[in-house]
Amino acid sequence: MRSDRGPLSLRLAAIGGLLFLHLPILLIFLYAFTTEEKSYQFPPPGLTTKWFGVALWERPDIWPPLLLSLKVAAISTALALILGTLAAAAMSRARFFGRDQVTLLILLPIALPGVITGMSLRSAFGILDIPFSTWTIVLGHATFCIVIVYNNAVARLRRLSGGILEASADLGANGFQTFRHVLLPNMGSALLAGGMLAFALSFDEVIVTTFTAGQQSTLPIWMLNELVRPRQRPVTNVVAVVVFCATFVPILAAFYLTRGGSETAGSGK
């Protein structure tokens, strides 16, 4: 009685759901070319590419937030890569007392709403009299990026056969040589994927950032201000397209880097 393609109504509902998830984003691309400056009129009265030029040449206020966002994302990703990989290596290696609590601690920053993370850091900065700086933003971002790297690294370590590490030791390599020549090459793509996802997450983060940035402006904060008090709406659309692509490409790349497991050494038995 069961067909392989499922009942028609289920198929329609599933495809409808996916369309609901994707169509709204496409609209952003259309609006980046509209000639209408004052409202969100649909259909656009005309199409033009001039806003890309305007965003590039006539709006110097875009550049400092963009640079700050890139800087914060780069530092946070680097920190998350180190801390997340260390945590993954420790957790995959041993069962120890308090292991579940440590897992919870790693997950907590993304399990709790961003407002809590943001307000907590803000409270701590208040109590300790720490002035806002790039580093206060990095503190928040690195904290929730750790779990992204951790998840990717743990998944890869789980698939990695312990046999190749033993083989490396049997052939006379010490721990550091094994790490450099065996572990790292096998973890590389997973770490790259985790790093890119962490970068995308940090580049796009706005909720925690509003609490830890003070008067500084990252690109998402710039966008938020433009949304609340619009100036040149099509320029915001252009920036939105750029932000979307800047997060979309790493996500797609991360997916292709981590799909399947056949390229992992030692997994074929």
Added chain:
Amino acid sequence: MIAPAILPARGAGDRLTGLFWRRPAVLVALLILPPLLWLGVIYLGALAALLLQSFYAIDEFSGIVVPEFTLKTYAELLRAQNLDIILRTALMAAAVTLASAVLAFPIAYYAARYARGGWKAAFYLGVMLPLWSSYLVKVYAWKLILAKEGILGWAASATGTGFLIDGLLAIPGFEGSSLSTSPFGTFLVFTYVWLPYMILPMQAALERVPASMLEASADLGATRAQTFRTVVLPLALPGVIAGSIFTFSLTLGDYIIPQIVGNSANFIGMAVYQLQGTAGNIPLAAAFAVVPIVIMLAYLWLAKKAGAFDAL
């Protein structure tokens, strides 16, 4: 000459490797220490600071925070206007969670049971891409859609169904000049943004339901509806609960969406943001931020009592 079976250590690296081999706990401790210090000091420390701040007093005349223990801040939370905010946020979170569960089910079920090969990958990417893509851009896209002159209004007037939107906006509680200033718009955008977080755990749970069980149910004479109600749904419940934890908690804490789409009625997140910023009342902001934590703890406890984690 035959080389000895045990080679002499060639330097510090070899000696450390030997130490790690004899005492694996040393290596684990060294590995876990930096991330544990970071999360323990920065994250847990910050959470402790949040709790501490929420018990601090504020000087009523100067508005300066005084580090003295008081419960007055929490008493202030119980004022009618603040209770209103908490209730509104919790209701919104519940509505969004329900709507997400209903919308997510067909996608998760189809992806788990019928999609094969390329379609499976397409469904996975189809859920992962919206989940990861820029949050602000997604919210912004909905601002464009819901605006009075936007695509929905255009489609409605082109098909002569404008009365549907007008009727929706006339329902008490949904009032607004357009969908983008109506609480219904806020609800739509929340549901859109958090939907992928419901689909993924639901799909994972449904994938663990063995097909033989559904066949057994059919062999025993159950209709499709009966199989769904008595076999699929109970087995999918842990996934639904896991997803609802995400949608519920994310809605509880969000303050961007109600600020951009909706009638600017206050939500917990907005209250926190305004109180710490313009109002400078950090203790009350901190107390407000404690509310979602308490609600989520209660939610998790109830889910545990309902046996939602037993099947995990």
